[in-house]
Amino acid sequence: xxxxxxxxxADHSDSTTQYxxxxxxxxxxxxxxxxxxxxxxxxxxxxxxGNDVGGTWYxxxxxxxxxxxxxxxxxxxxxxxxxxxxxxxxxxxxxPEILQYAKHVADRFDLRRDIRFRTTVTxxxxxxxxxxxxxxxxxxxxxxxxFLISAVGCLSxxxxxxxxxxxxxxxxxxxxxxxxxxxxxxxxxxxxxIGTGSTGIQFSSEIAHxxxxxxxxxxxxxxxxPLCNEPLDKxxxxxxxxxxxxxxxxxxxxxxxxxxxxxxKKAVDDTNDSRERNFAAAWDxxxxxxxxxxxxxxxxxxxxxxxxxxxxxxxREAVKDRAVADLLVPQGYPLGAxxxxxxxxxxQIFNRDNVSLVDVRExxxxxxxxxxxxxxxxxxDLDVLVFATGYDAIxxxxxRMDIRGRNGRSLRQKWREWPxxxxxxxxxxxxxxxxxxxxxxPCVLVNMIVSIEQHVEWIADCIAxxxxxxxxxxxxxxxxxxxxxxMVDEIANSTLYPLxxxxxxxxxxxxxxxxxxxxxxxxxxxxxxCEEIVEDGYRGFRFDAGCAKI
Ligand code: NA7
Numbered sequence: 001x002x003x004x005x006x007x008x009x010a011d012h013s014d015s016t017t018q019y020x021x022x023x024x025x026x027x028x029x030x031x032x033x034x035x036x037x038x039x040x041x042x043x044x045x046x047x048x049x050g051n052d053v054g055g056t057w058y059x060x061x062x063x064x065x066x067x068x069x070x071x072x073x074x075x076x077x078x079x080x081x082x083x084x085x086x087x088x089x090x091x092x093x094x095x096p097e098i099l100q101y102a103k104h105v106a107d108r109f110d111l112r113r114d115i116r117f118r119t120t121v122t123x124x125x126x127x128x129x130x131x132x133x134x135x136x137x138x139x140x141x142x143x144x145x146x147f148l149i150s151a152v153g154c155l156s157x158x159x160x161x162x163x164x165x166x167x168x169x170x171x172x173x174x175x176x177x178x179x180x181x182x183x184x185x186x187x188x189x190x191x192x193x194i195g196t197g198s199t200g201i202q203f204s205s206e207i208a209h210x211x212x213x214x215x216x217x218x219x220x221x222x223x224x225x226p227l228c229n230e231p232l233d234k235x236x237x238x239x240x241x242x243x244x245x246x247x248x249x250x251x252x253x254x255x256x257x258x259x260x261x262x263x264x265k266k267a268v269d270d271t272n273d274s275r276e277r278n279f280a281a282a283w284d285x286x287x288x289x290x291x292x293x294x295x296x297x298x299x300x301x302x303x304x305x306x307x308x309x310x311x312x313x314x315x316r317e318a319v320k321d322r323a324v325a326d327l328l329v330p331q332g333y334p335l336g337a338x339x340x341x342x343x344x345x346x347x348q349i350f351n352r353d354n355v356s357l358v359d360v361r362e363x364x365x366x367x368x369x370x371x372x373x374x375x376x377x378x379x380x381d382l383d384v385l386v387f388a389t390g391y392d393a394i395x396x397x398x399x400r401m402d403i404r405g406r407n408g409r410s411l412r413q414k415w416r417e418w419p420x421x422x423x424x425x426x427x428x429x430x431x432x433x434x435x436x437x438x439x440x441x442p443c444v445l446v447n448m449i450v451s452i453e454q455h456v457e458w459i460a461d462c463i464a465x466x467x468x469x470x471x472x473x474x475x476x477x478x479x480x481x482x483x484x485x486x487m488v489d490e491i492a493n494s495t496l497y498p499l500x501x502x503x504x505x506x507x508x509x510x511x512x513x514x515x516x517x518x519x520x521x522x523x524x525x526x527x528x529x530c531e532e533i534v535e536d537g538y539r540g541f542r543f544d545a546g547c548a549k550i
Contacts, residue, residue: 320351
């Protein structure tokens with residue numbers, strides 16, 4: 001048996017370029033993965049569909065796009081120097097600033113020289129003879145590597161609903177997830193918006209003041225709480241920079257990857273007055289962490305109802321027109337079961353004369369005409385139509401590629417019923433394919449950067465251990481994969497998340513198998529499990545010293 005030696009630069013010895021690792025995607029996950037693989041002395045190629053780094057923050061350029069996790073913890077922790085030199089300007093950074101940060105990281109660590117931009121990976125298959133992945137790209141190129149690492153992101157496969165007539169629409173139309181790079185002038189335009197999730201809420205709050213008229217087509221009202229954004233001044237930054245290490249340590253072992261220490265108390269056990277005060281304080285400053293202001297809001301339907309009723313009162317206080325407020329109050333599902341939205345003045349825009357709300361559950365969109373949208377009861381003339389209609393989340397970006405493991409079996413086939421994985425990191429039958437923030441990991445339920453860093457570090461340590469021990473491949477056991485997937489399911493079923501359709505369950509995509517996909521046990525617990533598995537000799541994985549002939 002021969003084990004392959006690690007090369008420090010790409011090998012072009014046959015017509016197919018050989019690397020030690022291929023990474024797909026140059027967002028925050030792909031950039032950090034590249035950085036860590038280089039530290040191991042590996043030759044790496046990162047393929048990126050976009051023209052630059054940034055991933056989500058490269059594509060989502062729509063007005064109002066902003067992160068609802070605090071900037072100071074929605075940032076890399078791996079470089080204390082980077083932490084000290086970068087100064088965030090707002091508590092919650094807007095998209096341009098986050099993209100600037102991503103570009104700064106790429107420059108500072110000289111990442112771009114190993115990234116192939118404007119290149120989409122279309123297919124990848126595992127060649128069992130050589131124990132290599134062969135990757136095909138949109139420009140017809142092939143490359144091979146020992147490791148294939150997906151950093152494609154969880155929310156990068158946008159959905160435009162199949163509404164008849166869209167191709168005949170004479171105005172401009174956009175999906176928020178692939179917003180144009182040039183400025184889109186919406187001033188004085190009649191804008192139609194379909195979708196009222198986090199994106200639609202951010203977009204409409206931002207543009208309502210400057211457009212001619214905004215018509216919001218709402219199918220399901222969402223729960224939204226105030227973001228409470230504010231500038232970060234010199235003192236805030238000095239304090240944050242002095243305390244980065246302790247803050248990061250808190251994030252790593254917390255429930256949601258944030259330093260916010262949630263209330264241990266249960267809402268049902270509190271008195272009405274105390275609960276009201278607690279909700280009011282969270283409303284006035286917690287942002288997304290509103291959902292953690294009691295320990296049981298996502299676990300106990302009665303507790304959840306107390307929070308939902310509080311938000312309902314806030315909506316009714318904010319919106320003057322009773323009938324509009326009725327439409328905006330979510331009904332029939334728990335607060336937070338669809339991801340909680342966070343806004344800046346959303347409910348208030350409905351008091352404006354130039355904003356109207358159309359209930360498309362009561363009067364569904366029938367088709368798009370050359371000049372607007374036709375619902376069951378009415379026609380709306382529009383100059384611009386914006387789809388904030390979400391994503392084929394978590395598995396969608398992986399399944400856009402034709403990925404084939406042992407015996408030519410495709411990932412699509414494997415995941416037809418259920419996207420099973422071990423730790424959200426690897427799939428049985430797909431050796432040396434690693435998925436950063438894959439299905440079955442905490443991914444979208446926690447601060448994505450904390451989640452990404454944990455996965456990248458786990459993967460880098462695993463590869464280093466394999467090289468130390470002369471192992472060529474790693475693959476999870478079927479049993480480990482299935483018991484992990486069952487546990488993900490059980491944990492989800494102990495929460496309120498599965499009580500509604502959402503992109504968490506895949507029910508927002510026609511024909512997609514419906515399962516609650518992320519691991520809901522929290523970031524800290526997940527990290528501990530990953531650590532224990534390593535301490536236990538990578539329990540549930542099997543390694544092969546394999547043949548490594550090219
Ligand atoms: P979401 O949260 O999936 O929201 C999509 C919205 O689009 C939601 O309100 C949907 O209503 C609506 N939608 C989808 N298809 C249609 C059709 N055909 N007609 C009317 N309305 C429709 O996506 P976002 O981009 O807002 O947010 C995704 C995540 O990104 C967010 O949670 C953050 O983590 C960042 P529905 O609820 O299905 O009735």
